[in-house]
Amino acid sequence: VEWIPYNQLNDIKEIDKDDYSIICSAIWTDGPLKYNYDKIERIRMPNKKVALKYLVDSNNIINEFLNEAKSYTIENDDHSNIITIYGISQDIDTKGYIMVLQDCYCENCGKIYTGKRYKWCNPCQINNLKQNFASWTSGNEKVDKFIQKAQLKIDKLDDAIFEWIPYNQFDYIKEMGTTLYSAIWMNGPLCYNYDKMEWKRNPNEKINLIFYDNSFKLTNDEFLKEDNSSLFESDDFDIKIYGVSQISETKNYILILQDCYCEYFAETHEIAAM
């Protein structure tokens, strides 16, 4: 922890505010010291984005301020769940003290990221999905509701986003078993890009299709009527479920899974998912 002169902090923008504190983002010109294993010395990482936390009236509650500062970690570790504190500064105008923290507050809602290493804010992700509901439809209200419910179960960034996938998105459909097919999904699933912090499609992804028809366990009605929560708890295998589609000719619904079935023993062997 170091004393950071206020003029080192630039481009200060307010993110969130309540009765006790204000959170801002800022750029720290010189940046924090980080140990460089090659050079065997600590070097600065300039123009580091940081979070600033102001406690209202910090001069009169300096003990509280210092106690809170002590609750953060000085370890510069992105993997830890505890927020890193780089140092303390003082606003030149108000004389208020400021904690200079790791960039860990969502710029959208002002809350601490649910996954701070990749700046993942689950409430904001869920909001985005909700706002997107109007932009797609399966043509069947029941199916839409089913997909919406599944989308809102997302709770980490390597989850798949469950979608309505038009059947014409599939190419090279190949039978692997009576109800199991492999295919290429042309647009491909949405994957979270860690660097850009946004969703991008992975085109021409090989996937598995599971056909539900009268010869299989579930008819269309049952498929939708059932509380399908069990479908999304296939954590035993970590199989990703990408969504639902409907075969144009038969109108049967199908489930789209990550390519996880062995081509040779499709019916009986699930190979470990990637």
Ligand SMILES: [Zn+2]
């Ligand atoms: Zn957020």
